[in-house]
Amino acid sequence: MPEAARRLADLAQQALGSPLPVRLRAWDGSEYGPPGTPVLVLRRRRALRRLLWQPGELGLARAWVAGDLDVDGDLYEALRLLAGHLWERGGQRRRTGRLAALRDPALRAVGRELLKLTPPWLPPAPPPEEARTGGGARHSLRRDKRAISHHYDVGNAFYERVLGPSMVYSCAYWESPEGTLEDAQEAKLDLVCRKLALAPGQRLLDVGCGWGSMVLHAARTYGVRAVGITLSEEQAAYARKRVADAGLADRVEIRVQDYREIADGPFDAISSIGMAEHVGSARYAEYAADLFALLRPGGRLLNHQIARRPLQDETAYEVDEFIGRYVFPDGELAPVGRTVAQLEEAGFEVRDVEALREHYALTLRSWVANLERHWAEAVRLTSPGRARVWRLYMAACALSFEANRIGVNQVLAVRTPDSGESGLPLRTRDWRG
Template sequence: MAEAARRLTALAQQVLGTPLPVRLRAWDRSESSGPPGTPGSPGTPVLVIRRRRALRRMLWKPGELGLARAWVAGDIDIEGDLYQALDLLAGHLWEREEDTARRSGPAALVHALRDPVLRAAGRELLRLAGPWPPPAPPREEARTGGGPLHTVRRDKRAISHHYDVGNTFYERVLGPSMVYSCAYWPGPDATLEDAQHAKLGLVCRKLALAPGQRLLDVGCGWGSMVLHAAREYGVHAVGITLSGEQAVYARKRVAEAGLADRVEIRVQDYREVRDGPYDALCSIGMAEHVGSERYAEYAHELHCLLRPGGRLLNHQIARRPLADEADYRVDEFIDRYVFPDGELAPLGRTVTQLEAAGFEVRDVEALREHYALTLRQWVANLETHWEEAVRLTSPGRARVWRLYMAACALSFERNRLGVNQVLAVRTPETGAAGMPLRTRDWR
């Protein structure tokens, strides 16, 4: 009799201490109806466990990593509204990982079987999971080579994992703007292109760019910012990236725009730039890759690259502060499949470290809701071009991008994540920062 879904639903309630908030369909085609009181039970999203090996993955690596591996491999899936499913499951699965994140493999199973409440459930799950061991992790999992974090070499490997997956793939996801950071929406009905154009203009106005100035874009991506600044504001711009594929694409765009005399694209680490000073610096969606151990160095290097009176626009995702910052753990799914070695910091720490490097912070603007809108549009673009995206990369890679962008959209909407533009100045000893009395005139 096909009854795996019923048994799994009962076991999930036993382990979680609460009914599973979604319907469940198992590999034997059995399906649970969902717990009483779930929103519109027949229309509730369905968690599909396509293969028994998904259970082996989740038992071997309890918490987020096991779920991530099962998702990337296609062993589990969601039918219905992905956002609704993630919202319903967040408090039942992903937010419980603090209890299990430090246990994995056989040790985790032993721990579970020692718990009198979980012992019977654990044995039943082991029977349902099938023969051990679990399959190897999906090939999309990052391999940065070990060694110390955030060396130039390791950072380059980490950046390559995320960005060197094909420029055409990113064209389908990001749209014609090729901007991979939070847009600035004039309204919810604006187009993504309009919102990204507005963001680039906002950055340029905050930096007070003027013809003839030198701009350094740290983490320039596919070149959209330096192109916009050179074309619209007449600056001489240098964009640096660690992604070879991005650099090739950006240089082609520069040549096609006829701006090769004013825009230079380099494959270069921020620690290797030696041709300062610049009149203005921007770092848009790059500082998340720097790491807490290197952030003071990052801030110091940028300060040294600016002329006195020059401005820095640092656009960076922030997490909520913790009561004890020692409890911070990098998200395992993001670390293994999305942004290897990436770290998020609270806004307050970022401001403190910029000030410690000698910057005067003059303005902070929160764009949290703007990023949620941006991510939802990227997810829609990916879903529209799904078959092509799979062909351009792999089924697992496309699944990674869909899950991480949808989950991040919810995190911004629920105030679990924020994103901020911090405008800072290398103020001269005279104190003349060159800032307007009304700093929000750039609106």
């Protein structure tokens, strides 16, 4: 008689110290657990093998990406119910969480017996979607390019299905939750342009330009001459075609270039939207100093960046294993206070900080809805594993923004000249200065 689900539930309760708050369905078709909740589906025995060999977030991630583990029902609700049992305790995220208890020899023996394993007990191979950034110093030019390629060079057609016509891959600016993603993304781009006080003839640098949406909007609407830089070959090719199709090739240049390699400043304004998360704490002072040097006196920087909550011991910060292995290799988050401090230490005068946390939750939910609506195409355009990565990470991030575990902020900073004249109006919140 099928019984794997009940035995799995017992094993989970021993590891977690409390019953799972969701129902389980095992590879033999059996189910066990509270009715009316999302169902955590272990499609193959290999899901448990992955957890026994890599207890915690990485084992779960590999099982999810490989399709060994799934959710039947509301994914958001499943993640919300499971978060405190698997990853969080005392308000702080722990890398391995309570599943680390599966390292206990007695529990591992129970798991092996349930799987009917005999020696040698070899771990399953990671899914092919796991990042391989290679050797070299972290955040070197070469390694950063490989890390960016892992995330962004997965096919422009795939991103079209997820992001929609705007092709903007950062937090939108919503008038209300009932608004459209396209309107919210256009509002965000325009907000950045107004904060930078862009005007015809000015020179704009967009660091991490993605598929070119910011430079296109700035050139078309505000008459600037714009340079957009990216490390992604696929993004650059797509952006150049958009620029040519818009008839703006005489005013917009797209480069495959690292911000550390730019030598043709100064610029009147710099936008960095959703790029600084890739810089890394060890390089952030260099990033801030480089952007300061690229601005003319009186020029403005708009730095749009995800932030995490501060820790009592900042040296204990670690990147989530799922995010680091499958989503943003070598990416790092910092508290907004540290970002502001490092911009100031580089010489900037920080004039405004606007928190957009709720806006990013709405944006991510829209992207998840787009992905689910175009699921078959997304799988065809990339791989089942890649599509599963994006669905999980975007849904989980939406919940993290909603719960105030992470935030996102627009920091407006000025390279204030020696005269002290910032060029900003006395009242900045209307952003007409």
